[in-house]
Amino acid sequence: xxxxxxxHRIVLKYADEPGYTPKIESYLEHGGYDTLKxxxxxxxxxxxxxxxxxxxxxxxxxxxxxxVKWSLVDRKSGKPIYLVCNADESEPGTFKDRQxxxxxxxxxxxxxxxxxxxxxxxxxxxxxxxEMPHGARILDEAILEAKGxxxxxxxxxxxxxxxxxxxxxxxxxxxxxxxxxxxxxxEGKRANPRIKPPYFPxxxxxxxxxxxxxxxxTLCDVKHIMEMGADxxxxxxxxxxxxxxxxxxxxxxxxxxxxxxxQITLGELVNDIxxxxxxxxxxxxxxxxxxxMKILKxxxxxxxxxxxxxxxxxxxxxxxxxxxxxxxxxxxxxSGGMMVLDxxxxxxxxxANLMAFYxxxxxxxxxxxxxxxLWLKKITxxxxxxxxxxxxxxxxxxxxxxxxxxxxxxxxxAVAWPVQSYIAKFEDEFREYEESxxxxxxxxTSIKELACNHG
Amino acid sequence: xxxxxxxxALIEAAIPKYPEKQSAVMPLLHAIQKDIxxxxxxxxxxxxxxxxxxxxNVLSVITFYPFFRQHKIGKRHIRVCRTLACAxxxxxxxxxxxxxxxxxELNGVSPDGEVTVEFAECLASCGSAPVMLVDDxxxxxxxxxxATDICNKIKAEAKNA
Numbered sequence: 001x002x003x004x005x006x007x008h009r010i011v012l013k014y015a016d017e018p019g020y021t022p023k024i025e026s027y028l029e030h031g032g033y034d035t036l037k038x039x040x041x042x043x044x045x046x047x048x049x050x051x052x053x054x055x056x057x058x059x060x061x062x063x064x065x066x067x068v069k070w071s072l073v074d075r076k077s078g079k080p081i082y083l084v085c086n087a088d089e090s091e092p093g094t095f096k097d098r099q100x101x102x103x104x105x106x107x108x109x110x111x112x113x114x115x116x117x118x119x120x121x122x123x124x125x126x127x128x129x130x131e132m133p134h135g136a137r138i139l140d141e142a143i144l145e146a147k148g149x150x151x152x153x154x155x156x157x158x159x160x161x162x163x164x165x166x167x168x169x170x171x172x173x174x175x176x177x178x179x180x181x182x183x184x185x186x187e188g189k190r191a192n193p194r195i196k197p198p199y200f201p202x203x204x205x206x207x208x209x210x211x212x213x214x215x216x217x218t219l220c221d222v223k224h225i226m227e228m229g230a231d232x233x234x235x236x237x238x239x240x241x242x243x244x245x246x247x248x249x250x251x252x253x254x255x256x257x258x259x260x261x262x263q264i265t266l267g268e269l270v271n272d273i274x275x276x277x278x279x280x281x282x283x284x285x286x287x288x289x290x291x292x293m294k295i296l297k298x299x300x301x302x303x304x305x306x307x308x309x310x311x312x313x314x315x316x317x318x319x320x321x322x323x324x325x326x327x328x329x330x331x332x333x334x335s336g337g338m339m340v341l342d343x344x345x346x347x348x349x350x351x352a353n354l355m356a357f358y359x360x361x362x363x364x365x366x367x368x369x370x371x372x373x374l375w376l377k378k379i380t381x382x383x384x385x386x387x388x389x390x391x392x393x394x395x396x397x398x399x400x401x402x403x404x405x406x407x408x409x410x411x412x413x414a415v416a417w418p419v420q421s422y423i424a425k426f427e428d429e430f431r432e433y434e435e436s437x438x439x440x441x442x443x444x445t446s447i448k449e450l451a452c453n454h455g
Numbered sequence: 456x457x458x459x460x461x462x463x464a465l466i467e468a469a470i471p472k473y474p475e476k477q478s479a480v481m482p483l484l485h486a487i488q489k490d491i492x493x494x495x496x497x498x499x500x501x502x503x504x505x506x507x508x509x510x511x512n513v514l515s516v517i518t519f520y521p522f523f524r525q526h527k528i529g530k531r532h533i534r535v536c537r538t539l540a541c542a543x544x545x546x547x548x549x550x551x552x553x554x555x556x557x558x559x560e561l562n563g564v565s566p567d568g569e570v571t572v573e574f575a576e577c578l579a580s581c582g583s584a585p586v587m588l589v590d591d592x593x594x595x596x597x598x599x600x601x602a603t604d605i606c607n608k609i610k611a612e613a614k615n616a
Contacts, residue, residue: 080474089579090576090577090579091577092539092540092576092577092581093539093540093577093581094577094579094581095579095580095581097579098579098580123474129579130485130522131534131575131578131588132579133591134591164472166472168478168481169481169482169485170481170520171481171484171485171520171521171522171523172520172521172522172575172576173519173520173521185481186478187477187478188475188477188478188479188480188481188506188508188512188516189477189516190515190516190519191520207474207475248581248582249582250540250543250582250584251539251540251543251544251581256581256582256583256584257582258582287539291538291539291577337581339539339540339543339581341543345543350539350543353537353538353539353542354538354539356537357538357576357577360521360576361576363519448547449542449545449547449548450543451542452537452541452542452546452547452574453537
């Protein structure tokens, strides 16, 4: 795949280079593990300071600053500290970690070993989803290679520091991407997320020990921050949105795929890099950061005030493609999984598709989420099947409002936000389903196929 | 429990990887399911005994995770992604094709015992939608014609087995 000139590849720099393989020889030929070797001449706290200074924010979803996350770790408990890489990549629309794991696994191992040394971790884990069996094998082989060369395991790079790295496979449960659910799963239990407080992973994580959970891309960025320096890293992108990000684009564009970019706009990604909508079609809406994020409507204006008092007034294409830009437009950049919905897509049917997903993936621990997600699946399904009842749209809003903020983990928001935002932006379309699509003569083949829940 | 020697080897290698034995529940269940095809109550008790925990602790894990199953499926496990990006790209028709080629019902075992076709939630390859997993292999950018080719390949492999 040719790399678009508007891309700025750091993490994926070699991933698609002809001849580049996941083997350690390829990685070493490209300067691999030099940064890890150099890290051992620094004090762990200096590495932590450098990462904090870079303003690196988590690439997994919430966008919490990684350096701050590290600074919250309880280093006085006397218990071992664990590092866990969240490779449970399951947020619909996201497929970036897959590229790193399959094509450049040693980069992740190097990033992890630097992070483990910086935080004096006793052991490190990679939690990878079950549906990436080759990824798990590639990582296992890469870890063996790294151990053979002294980049992982005992006395790393000849130092006093040792850290084992273990690959742990999930079993097809989305909730394992939630960090406390992941920890429960790693302990060999159901992945029911823990309540915070008191179970902040930085204090009471894996085996009730201080634990850091970072996304795959975040850990790779650590390697690049140490290689180029925090200041250089921060020059890519604007303050609070530093470094590159890998965006995954799917749906109604000419060139779907993964693209690593610096500071660009949403329009530059969707139109210039991805080639815009398919011929004869137009973009109706964009889900910017994975299916849990609020939808952005094509013809809307996105207005507000910047922190410095200046005003912005953007069309969809003008939105800066970073954490703060998408937040200013009322949504979130999430995991970078962007789904483009063109004018052929029925919004209620798309919602029915997602509600089947969320009701399947709710862990069942909290009643509002377990029951509410099922209600939302049932209502959206009957809507798609032409059996909507009067008041269904209001009922959906009411159910979503009762889930958001009333659950142990953020999954509740992930169920509610699509419902609340799709109805807010496309209420007419929902009302139309509610009112007129109960006509038995209506052809519902395509909307049923889009809902795709066979419910 | 009649496990293959390589399964026993996998199990013995997995347990010491973890600071606490219970963490090895999932790797053990993966190994046993791969060997036997599903996870019986006997398997749950065997794992519990191996790890020094109660059978209910193992059973609660088996029943929570969609990949762990308590029943037999076809020889090949076909999972068609159904989530939004794949659905927009025609996943429903791909799944219908897989089912009709094997005369199978969704989630059931085909009459010849060869396959079980299921819908899966997002397989994290939305840029090449629609996709499906056949056992460990991911197939991308599918349409009905490609689905037919994959079915023919599976049928040919079944004949040669």
